[in-house]
Amino acid sequence: MKAAAEFLSGKYPNxxxxxxxxxxxGPNASYYVRTWRGSDAVDVMIERLVDADDAAGSSLETxxxxxxxxxxxxxxxxxxxxxxxxxxxxxFPPGTGYNKSGTDEHGYKVCYKWAGGEYxxxxxxxxxxxxxxxxxxxxxxxxxxxxVYISHSTIYRAVQDHVSDDSIDDDDRGPIASPxxxxxxxxxxxxxxxxxxxxxxxxxxxxxxxxxCQVMAVATxxxxxxxxxxxxxxxVTDRWYYNFRDRHGFSTGTYRPLEIxxxxxxxxxxxxxxxxxxxxxxxxxxxAIKNPDYDPTKPYDEPIKIIHANMLFSWDxxxxxxxxxxxxxxxxxxxxxxxxxxxxxxxxxxxxxEASIVCGSYADGHSIPPMSIFAAGSILPRWTDGxxxxxxxxxxxxxxxxxxxxxxxxGAIKEKLTTQFMEHNVFAAMDEPPPGVKPVGIGDGYGDHxxxxxxxxxxxxxxxxxxxxxxxxxxxxREDVIGFAVLKPALRRGS
Numbered sequence: 001m002k003a004a005a006e007f008l009s010g011k012y013p014n015x016x017x018x019x020x021x022x023x024x025x026g027p028n029a030s031y032y033v034r035t036w037r038g039s040d041a042v043d044v045m046i047e048r049l050v051d052a053d054d055a056a057g058s059s060l061e062t063x064x065x066x067x068x069x070x071x072x073x074x075x076x077x078x079x080x081x082x083x084x085x086x087x088x089x090x091x092f093p094p095g096t097g098y099n100k101s102g103t104d105e106h107g108y109k110v111c112y113k114w115a116g117g118e119y120x121x122x123x124x125x126x127x128x129x130x131x132x133x134x135x136x137x138x139x140x141x142x143x144x145x146x147x148v149y150i151s152h153s154t155i156y157r158a159v160q161d162h163v164s165d166d167s168i169d170d171d172d173r174g175p176i177a178s179p180x181x182x183x184x185x186x187x188x189x190x191x192x193x194x195x196x197x198x199x200x201x202x203x204x205x206x207x208x209x210x211x212x213c214q215v216m217a218v219a220t221x222x223x224x225x226x227x228x229x230x231x232x233x234x235x236v237t238d239r240w241y242y243n244f245r246d247r248h249g250f251s252t253g254t255y256r257p258l259e260i261x262x263x264x265x266x267x268x269x270x271x272x273x274x275x276x277x278x279x280x281x282x283x284x285x286x287x288a289i290k291n292p293d294y295d296p297t298k299p300y301d302e303p304i305k306i307i308h309a310n311m312l313f314s315w316d317x318x319x320x321x322x323x324x325x326x327x328x329x330x331x332x333x334x335x336x337x338x339x340x341x342x343x344x345x346x347x348x349x350x351x352x353x354e355a356s357i358v359c360g361s362y363a364d365g366h367s368i369p370p371m372s373i374f375a376a377g378s379i380l381p382r383w384t385d386g387x388x389x390x391x392x393x394x395x396x397x398x399x400x401x402x403x404x405x406x407x408x409x410x411g412a413i414k415e416k417l418t419t420q421f422m423e424h425n426v427f428a429a430m431d432e433p434p435p436g437v438k439p440v441g442i443g444d445g446y447g448d449h450x451x452x453x454x455x456x457x458x459x460x461x462x463x464x465x466x467x468x469x470x471x472x473x474x475x476x477x478r479e480d481v482i483g484f485a486v487l488k489p490a491l492r493r494g495s
Contacts, residue, residue: 002022003015003018003019003021003022003024003029004018004029004030004033006018006021007029007033008033015029015030015033016029079118079141079145080118080121080122080124080125081114081117081118081121083114083145085110085114086110086111086114086145086146089103089107089110089111089146089148090103090104090106090107090249091103091146091147091148092104092248092249093249093251094147094149096245096246096249096250096251097246097247097248097249098247100149100246101148101149101150102146102147102148102149102249103146103147103148103249104247104248104249105247107146107148108148108150108179109178109179111142111146111148111150112150112154112155112158112176112178112179113158113176113177113178114142114176115138115139115142115150115155115158116155116158116159116162116176117176118138118141118142119135119138119155119159120159120162120163120176122138134152135152135153135155135156135159136152138152138155139151139152139155154179157179158176158179159176161177162176162177186240186243187227187228187231188219188223188228188231188236188240188244189222189223189226189228192219192222192223192226193219193244193247195222195452196215196218196219196222196244197244197248197250198452199218199451199452199455200215200248200250202452202455202456202459203455212241212252215241215244215245216235216236216241217235219236219240219241219244220232220235220236270469271469273469274468274469277466278442278466279303279304281440281464281466282304282306282312282440283304284464285311285437285438285439285440285464286308286434286436286437286438287306287307287308287309287311287312287437287438287439287440288304288305288306288307288308289304289305289307290303290304290305291303291304291305306363308433308434308437309362309363309364309365310362310363310364310366310430310431311363311430311431311433311437311438311439311440312362312363312439312440312441312442313360313361313362313363313368313426313430313439313440313441313442314360314361314363314441314442314443315358315359315360315368315421315426315441315442315443316358316359316360316443316444317356317357317358317412317413318356318357319354319355319356319411319412320354320355320356320357354374354375354410354411355372355373355374355375355411356372356373356411356412356413357370357371357372357373358370358371358372358373358413358421358425359371360426362392362430365391366390366391366392366429367390367391367392368390368425368426368429369389369390369400369401369402369403369404369425369428369429370388370390370403370404370425371403371404371405371406371413371417371420371421371425372384372387372403372404372405372406373405373406373407373408373411373412373413373417374405374406374407374411375407375408375409375410375411375412376407376411377407378407379405379407383405384405387402387403387405388403389401389402389403390402390403390429392429394429401428401429403425404420404421404424404425406420414451416453418451418453418454419451419453419454419457422441422454422457422458423457426441427439427461438461438462438463438464439461439463439464440463440464440465440466441458441463441464441465441466442465442466442467442468443465443466443467443468444467444468
């Protein structure tokens with residue numbers, strides 16, 4: 001304590017010299033310096049432990065180090081290397097991540113190189129006793145700065161690998177190299193694994209459920225046509241899944257499962273929860289405000305008022321066959337019969353193939369320009385002649401916003417088509433959001449509707465996304481009873 005007090009009084013230039021003069025371990029003196037600095041204890045301990053004749057300068061106040069103004073709010077860690085590179089290191093829960101360090105592989109390498117460089121910089125300054133510059137102390141310093149754990153033996157290896165070549169002058173060695181991978185390398189492609197991790201984080205950012213079976217299915221599908229598939233002929237294993245989860249800092253939690261039948265899903269309790277979520281999201285996005293006159297005892301009274309209905313949209317997809325051999329059931333597809341002997345037979349198109357229609361509406365009542373997706377290698381002109389448009393007029397052209405068309409091998413929305421629908425249909429016909437307002441979309445949880453590209457697109461707009469409870473489309477959206485009821489028969493008749 002006397003060594004620390006004399007350093008703070010200004011007698012010694014650093015704590016290391018003070019510790020050396022009193023033949024005490026350097027970390028001991030440093031501990032008391034850090035504990036007292038910035039508090040009233042400095043004056044008390046100097047007065048008790050330092051002789052007046054030994055104190056340097058004319059006064060204690062002017063000769064000791066001034067207290068650090070932020071010391072009481074945030075511990076200051078003395079480093080000999082810049083910590084700028086550590087600011088962008090991802091933090092994961094302790095015990096997870098790459099090598100269970102608490103970060104991903106990139107963050108681990110940054111911390112590994114910083115720790116090795118920090119140790120060497122401290123040694124070069126010959127201050128090993130003043131600030132605790134051993135391997136363990138460097139690891140503790142890194143943990144305090146970043147929350148990332150790297151063992152003292154790993155830091156030792158980083159330093160030894162760096163200085164092992166005696167033919168290189170110390171000033172010419174350059175920065176610490178990345179750690180060499182130890183053990184067997186996984187044959188799973190690194191880029192594919194990183195994409196999978198990014199997809200999971202994007203899905204969870206929208207509160208979408210991700211299960212182990214989904215992760216393993218996507219992981220297996222990603223390497224289906226790659227050489228890595230030979231390592232997992234029956235799909236990736238549980239061992240791969242758990243290692244992947246740890247490497248990227250993922251964990252698992254419980255959730256309350258709901259039954260999957262329509263009758264059990266479409267309950268007043270479930271729908272109430274859905275509309276409470278909508279209320280919260282609408283208010284946060286700025287498309288609604290609280291109703292000051294809301295009376296919870298009044299039936300059907302509304303707790304919020306939507307003030308930007310044009311910023312809310314709903315959409316869905318439905319299959320539509322072009323094969324007229326399959327009889328239609330809707331009223332729009334009924335033919336006129338010419339008498340009691342007319343059985344309704346018609347000359348029909350055969351093998352017309354499959355198509356999908358993606359449609360929706362804004363909350364102000366206008367329809368989103370629909371997208372028609374054909375299962376074909378190209379689109380025939382007669383398929384698009386007289387095609388449906390939006391009910392909303394483009395002020396620049398004076399005409400309705402047009403519907404769009406696409407084709408692929410399945411006639412279903414997948415891959416980039418969901419993003420294309422968002423960009424060229426939903427937001428192309430949407431008004432510019434007012435300042436502080438985010439559009440909100442409502443859709444179902446079908447997997448191809450929420451690929452990574454689409455989630456990134458919505459997040460960057462920015463726009464919020466709310467999912468309908470599964471199997472409740474008949475109660476929570478009107479695409480089935482308005483959009484598809486008109487578009488599907490029209491598509492079949494035009495084919």
